[in-house]
């Protein structure tokens with residue numbers, strides 16, 4: 001269902017009064033990469049096939065969330081493109097009443113061959129994770145990913161009209177922070193948002209030295225020509241900057257140095273059907289096997305658990321019992 005169609009219900013609000021409008025749906029915990037901050041090199045025990053929600057269950061959960069006010073849905077993972085038949089899921093979700101925006105977050109290494117099919121199935125946009133523009137470093141960081149594949153995926157997404165395209169780069173001190181100007185430079189030439197994300201102490205990164213956690217302020221120091229974008233200067237959780245003559249924009253996502261929980265409108269569902277009201281809390285509510293009113297009640301119960309803010313700081317890691325590849329970011 002596209003924009004402009006009548007809303008189903010008023011938006012559900014959490015205990016803090018925040019409207020819940022955005023569902024991040026993890027379609028798999030598997031991944032073809034092993035990014036150093038996200039997954040252990042040897043991988044993790046994967047969910048059994050039966051533990052993963054079917055496309056029908058994912059569509060049912062999405063429909064119930066939309067009945068409660070969700071309008072934006074993002075497919076994530078693990079790597080969502082390793083889930084077989086993803087275009088079929090896109091087609092199913094496109095038919096769900098209330099879905100106004102359907103997006104995908106991907107490492108893009110498997111995207112090129114399916115970008116046009118995903119667009120034809122009804123996908124609106126993609127966000128691509130891209131932490132380095134140096135082929136060897138990219139391969140080392142992702143433990144096996146090939147930069148040319150990711151770049152081909154980005155070009156295919158642009159050609160298929162899966163924009164506005166956003167590129168996400170996690171800033172890591174002593175790892176890729178010397179590439180800020182190069183990665184941001186993509187936005188100088190192309191009409192994309194290049195967003196720098198502060199590393200969060202979750203997943204593998206929870207055990208990393210604090211010296212790896214670089215405030216996104218470093219991007220502004222590396223690129224003094226950047227100025228705040230006029231208007232709200234924001235796009236969701238990203239603060240936007242640009243410079244005269246640049247085709248695109250640079251975004252800063254600062255969960256650590258500038259907590260944005262007060263404006264959080266998100267809920268997340270893991271590939272095994274558990275609703276997480278906050279990325280960083282241990283609370284989850286299982287939605288497996290539920291339908292109709294029972295499903296809606298379970299979603300409302302989970303939303304009621306959404307905390308006012310996360311508790312991560314220099315001394316405290318995420319309280320999530322799950323790693324990022326299980327939740328989807």
Ligand code: SAM
Pocket residue numbers: 031037038076077078079080105106107127128129168170197198199200201202203205206324325327328329
């Ligand atoms: N595989 C897809 C991808 O990489 O885009 C989707 C899933 S991935 C878990 C979603 C996002 O989480 C990616 O942009 C990744 O960089 C980010 N991420 C994973 N671990 C992170 C961490 N510790 N801190 C900040 N971002 C993280």
Ligand code: SF4
Pocket residue numbers: 031032033034035038039077078079107129142324325
């Ligand atoms: Fe896979 Fe994405 Fe995690 Fe990298 S960040 S290991 S691509 S799920």
